[in-house]
Amino acid sequence: MLFENLMSVEDAKRKLLERIEPFDSGDVETLSIENAHMRILAGDVASGIDIPHYNRAAMDGFAVRHAEVKQAGRTNPVLLEKGKNAVWVHTGDPLPEGFDAVVKVEDTEEIEGFVAVYKAVRKHENVGLRGEDVRKGDVIAERGTLLRAHSIALLRSAGVESVEVLRRPRVLVVPTGDELLKPGERLVEGKVYESNGIMIAAYLREWGADAEVADIVRDEVSQLEKIFENSGDYDMVVTTGGTSVGKRDLIYDVLDALGDVVFRGVALRPGKPTLFATVNDTPVLALPGFPAACVASAYVFLKPAIQKMLGFNEEVSFFASISDNIYSKAGFTSFVRLRVDFGRMVAQPVSSHGSGILSSITKANCYTIIDENTEVVERGESVRVFPL
Ligand SMILES: Nc1nc2c(c(=O)[nH]1)N[C@H]1C(S)=C(S)[C@@H](COP(=O)(O)OP(=O)(O)OC[C@H]3O[C@@H](n4cnc5c(N)ncnc54)[C@H](O)[C@@H]3O)O[C@H]1N2
Numbered sequence: 295m296l297f298e299n300l301m302s303v304e305d306a307k308r309k310l311l312e313r314i315e316p317f318d319s320g321d322v323e324t325l326s327i328e329n330a331h332m333r334i335l336a337g338d339v340a341s342g343i344d345i346p347h348y349n350r351a352a353m354d355g356f357a358v359r360h361a362e363v364k365q366a367g368r369t370n371p372v373l374l375e376k377g378k379n380a381v382w383v384h385t386g387d388p389l390p391e392g393f394d395a396v397v398k399v400e401d402t403e404e405i406e407g408f409v410a411v412y413k414a415v416r417k418h419e420n421v422g423l424r425g426e427d428v429r430k431g432d433v434i435a436e437r438g439t440l441l442r443a444h445s446i447a448l449l450r451s452a453g454v455e456s457v458e459v460l461r462r463p464r465v466l467v468v469p470t471g472d473e474l475l476k477p478g479e480r481l482v483e484g485k486v487y488e489s490n491g492i493m494i495a496a497y498l499r500e501w502g503a504d505a506e507v508a509d510i511v512r513d514e515v516s517q518l519e520k521i522f523e524n525s526g527d528y529d530m531v532v533t534t535g536g537t538s539v540g541k542r543d544l545i546y547d548v549l550d551a552l553g554d555v556v557f558r559g560v561a562l563r564p565g566k567p568t569l570f571a572t573v574n575d576t577p578v579l580a581l582p583g584f585p586a587a588c589v590a591s592a593y594v595f596l597k598p599a600i601q602k603m604l605g606f607n608e609e610v611s612f613f614a615s616i617s618d619n620i621y622s623k624a625g626f627t628s629f630v631r632l633r634v635d636f637g638r639m640v641a642q643p644v645s646s647h648g649s650g651i652l653s654s655i656t657k658a659n660c661y662t663i664i665d666e667n668t669e670v671v672e673r674g675e676s677v678r679v680f681p682l
Pocket residue numbers: 297469470471473474486487488489490491534535536537538539540543564565566567581582583584585587649650
């Protein structure tokens with residue numbers, strides 16, 4: 295019987311990732327740093343300058359020689375000649391030649407051409423020394439870095455204008471099913487608005503890919519064949535629906551005829567009918583049509599595939615304690631939706647009423663994975679939680 299011998303999630307994920315090629319020097323593009331936000335850097339970038347590139351005042355006040363104000367105190371000010379031994383500086387101004395510290399203006403008083411200093415300062419106190427942030431030649435952004443806002447700022451402050459980044463993986467998302475409607479079409483029983491396509495494409499963009507959603511493909515062999523035969527320009531094709539054993543579920547037959555099916559059926563709940571194949575070396579991941587199963591399978595298989603292409607694996611996770619027992623079917627890896635209270639770090643399982651319930655995902659903000667050997671996670675236990 296079909297789906298009797300399900301592959302473990304671990305084996306399925308390994309077999310899938312074995313067939314995903316990481317991007318290399320052929321997959322690089324040059325972008326202005328504005329456009330490089332959230333892209334993966336393809337090579338180390340070194341600074342051509344010291345930052346700061348001159349010794350600068352870090353406070354508004356007076357540049358002094360620290361040795362001359364050693365004795366200064368609240369009740370024992372040291373008087374310096376203004377413009378000669380004490381020179382006014384704004385924050386960020388170059389430290390005048392021959393001076394080695396800055397006294398904050400609030401620790402001074404101006405008295406008829408003199409500056410009374412009420413506080414001693416150490417050498418280089420309130421001074422930003424040349425190169426203290428970055429030295430010329432230092433690597434300021436390493437290969438593989440996800441260019442977030444602050445990385446871009448550091449590149450800009452070093453005068454870098456453009457960088458080489460990995461191109462975005464091109465992914466074709468193909469919703470399949472006779473029951474699917476386009477927005478605006480009349481709802482009748484047995485039909486639903488197609489929503490997996492927009493969802494998977496949006497996830498893909500969040501994960502760094504360039505996603506294109508194909509028109510809805512009907513449950514017809516010829517239509518499906520056409521999609522897979524013309525998918526050579528894509529790094530991956532992701533279909534949704536048609537993975538199960540119904541008479542209209544044709545994905546397996548078509549992929550088996552055109553390419554190599556690597557696995558069909560995984561011990562994952564929800565997400566059991568997930569299928570993975572290659573057609574002319576293009577990886578094809580077939581996600582189940584039921585929305586919650588589609589989400590689970592996307593997080594478990596699709597996200598790691600994109601991350602492997604991009605060489606990026608800084609997955610965010612943390613621990614939270616479970617507010618209610620979680621039961622998991624023996625032999626199955628469970629994808630469990632959770633609502634995490636971040637103040638208390640307590641995770642409430644979101645009770646699901648099956649894989650068709652998309653709102654069970656929108657009520658959650660995180661998920662956890664229960665491994666196949668665990669049947670119950672008890673209230674109060676700590677689990678590793680991943681943001682959704
Ligand atoms: N006899 C069996 N039936 C089913 C089994 C099984 O083992 N034996 N497995 C079930 C499981 S588990 C899942 S999950 C579903 C998934 O099957 P499919 O991938 O074939 O899904 P479809 O039949 O194409 O669609 C099911 C349902 O999901 C909704 N859907 C589908 N595509 C979309 C979309 N693009 N946007 C929004 N909603 C979508 C729609 O309501 C479909 O009717 O199979 C079980 N059956």
